[in-house]
Amino acid sequence: MERPLAIRARGITKTFGDVIALDGIDLDMAEGRIHGLVGPNGAGKTTLLGLLLGLAAPDEGTLEILGSPVGRTLETPDGVTGFVDGPGLYPSLSAEQNLAALAALRGRDADMSSVADVLAQVGLSDVAGDRVRGFSLGMRQRLGLAAALLAKPRLLVLDEPANGLDPAGKKHVHRVLNRLADEGATVVLSSHRMDDVEALCTEVTIVAAGRVVFTGPRTKLSAETGELDYRLRTSDPGAARELATETAGVRVVEESEDVARDDAELLVVRASVPALDTLVAGLARAGIAVRELAPVTSPLEAAFLALTDQESAR
Numbered sequence: 001m002e003r004p005l006a007i008r009a010r011g012i013t014k015t016f017g018d019v020i021a022l023d024g025i026d027l028d029m030a031e032g033r034i035h036g037l038v039g040p041n042g043a044g045k046t047t048l049l050g051l052l053l054g055l056a057a058p059d060e061g062t063l064e065i066l067g068s069p070v071g072r073t074l075e076t077p078d079g080v081t082g083f084v085d086g087p088g089l090y091p092s093l094s095a096e097q098n099l100a101a102l103a104a105l106r107g108r109d110a111d112m113s114s115v116a117d118v119l120a121q122v123g124l125s126d127v128a129g130d131r132v133r134g135f136s137l138g139m140r141q142r143l144g145l146a147a148a149l150l151a152k153p154r155l156l157v158l159d160e161p162a163n164g165l166d167p168a169g170k171k172h173v174h175r176v177l178n179r180l181a182d183e184g185a186t187v188v189l190s191s192h193r194m195d196d197v198e199a200l201c202t203e204v205t206i207v208a209a210g211r212v213v214f215t216g217p218r219t220k221l222s223a224e225t226g227e228l229d230y231r232l233r234t235s236d237p238g239a240a241r242e243l244a245t246e247t248a249g250v251r252v253v254e255e256s257e258d259v260a261r262d263d264a265e266l267l268v269v270r271a272s273v274p275a276l277d278t279l280v281a282g283l284a285r286a287g288i289a290v291r292e293l294a295p296v297t298s299p300l301e302a303a304f305l306a307l308t309d310q311e312s313a314r
């Protein structure tokens, strides 16, 4: 059964003076999924997220959020929360005072057990009583997420949520977002980190110059990618190079910008998946062990570069 849509956008346009930030955006985002919004600098991601949060209204087009049409007034249905350009926090208050104050602003009494719970979820229990003034960027991001969780979101909108996060912080954030989606909430996040998007998002939208150039399941994007460069490390680099050169559809890339040049053991090969399969089977037959085989740039990054280049070349 098709999932209901959390977001349905048709022909959304937003301009700032002469700048067309969004140029006819059509978008369907299903409930209960984590959607990644990616695109080059200035593509329109923050503008689009701002519309979802009711921070601005579209100039043209129709937007439905959680089944409700959003008009020209700056309002969004209940259950929509998140932040763009970093969370708004009070530096002179502690983490827990910030959350209590935000709960009060939303017209709810501060329930300190909920405050403690969301702080634990984002891994900030130890600094609950510390002033936010002394928080790092990553801690502020996590506190912003805690504030959003307190509102029990049905749609959570986050601009670059992994900004400034260390690996432990990232783990907390990923766990929290996955749990939210498992519980049926929809998460829409923008990121310049393709590895984060690959780790988190089942759905991806790529925007370039205010237009959608791809939207759909991330796996579909990977499948559509043709040839990729792969790092190949084997037990016999010389013999592997020879075999790669002889295998139809496989090319040895001599100078790869993305791989350290002083690593003589590592081979970079360019191939489609079927040609790569032939090479790997050939290596096995020749008794050459494969110790590492991975794309140099991820399928998402490759598609991103190809699709956004295409767009700017139009």
Ligand SMILES: Nc1ncnc2c1ncn2[C@@H]1O[C@H](COP(=O)(O)OP(=O)(O)OP(=O)(O)O)[C@@H](O)[C@H]1O
Residues within 6 Å of the ligand: 016, 019, 020, 021, 039, 040, 041, 042, 043, 044, 045, 046, 047, 048
């Ligand atoms: N308030 C504003 N006033 C004028 N121009 C704006 C405003 N907000 C956005 N823009 C312009 O709209 C375009 C889209 O900007 P936006 O911030 O949405 O892009 P982005 O994809 O989030 O970029 P980045 O990855 O750099 O954050 C840019 O050309 C930007 O300069």
